[in-house]
Amino acid sequence: MNRIEKLEALLRENGDDGFLNHALALEYVKAGDDGKAAALFKSILEKDPDYVGSYYHLGKLQERCGDEPGAIAVYKKGMEIAQKLGEQHAYNELRAACEYLEF
Structure with a gap:
């Protein structure tokens, strides 16, 4: 059983687990399945807009896809959430990624 299969099995038991969904999305990225990864990151953020780590990875995926x-x-949305939550490290990473594209 590969990592994707293991995570999918765990999610059948607890489908709303943000950490497991995020981990699965990252595995989809590694496997080159950007469509599934993007859909999962978006679903995570719809269910839990404060799951700040998914903003960076979704942004990078969109950036890579043009x-x-x-x-x-x-x-920018992730920066707003990170600032609200006091997540300075996440805010700085998101800001750096955003500034790279804007300049």
């Missing part, structure tokens, strides 16, 4: 305006929007 959707720079979409990536910038995701980074």
Whole structure:
């Protein structure tokens, strides 16, 4: 059983677990399945907009797929959430990624 299969099995027991969903999305990225990864990151953020780590990874995925305006929007939303939560490290990472695209 590979990592994706293991995570999918765990999610059948606890489908709303943000950490497991995020881990699965990252595995989809590694496997080159950007469509599944993007859908999962978006689903995570719809269910839990405060899951700040998913903003960075969704933005990077959109950036890699050529959707720079979409990536910038995701980074900015993530910065807003990170600032609200007092997550300075996440805020700085999102800001750096956003500034790279804007300049």
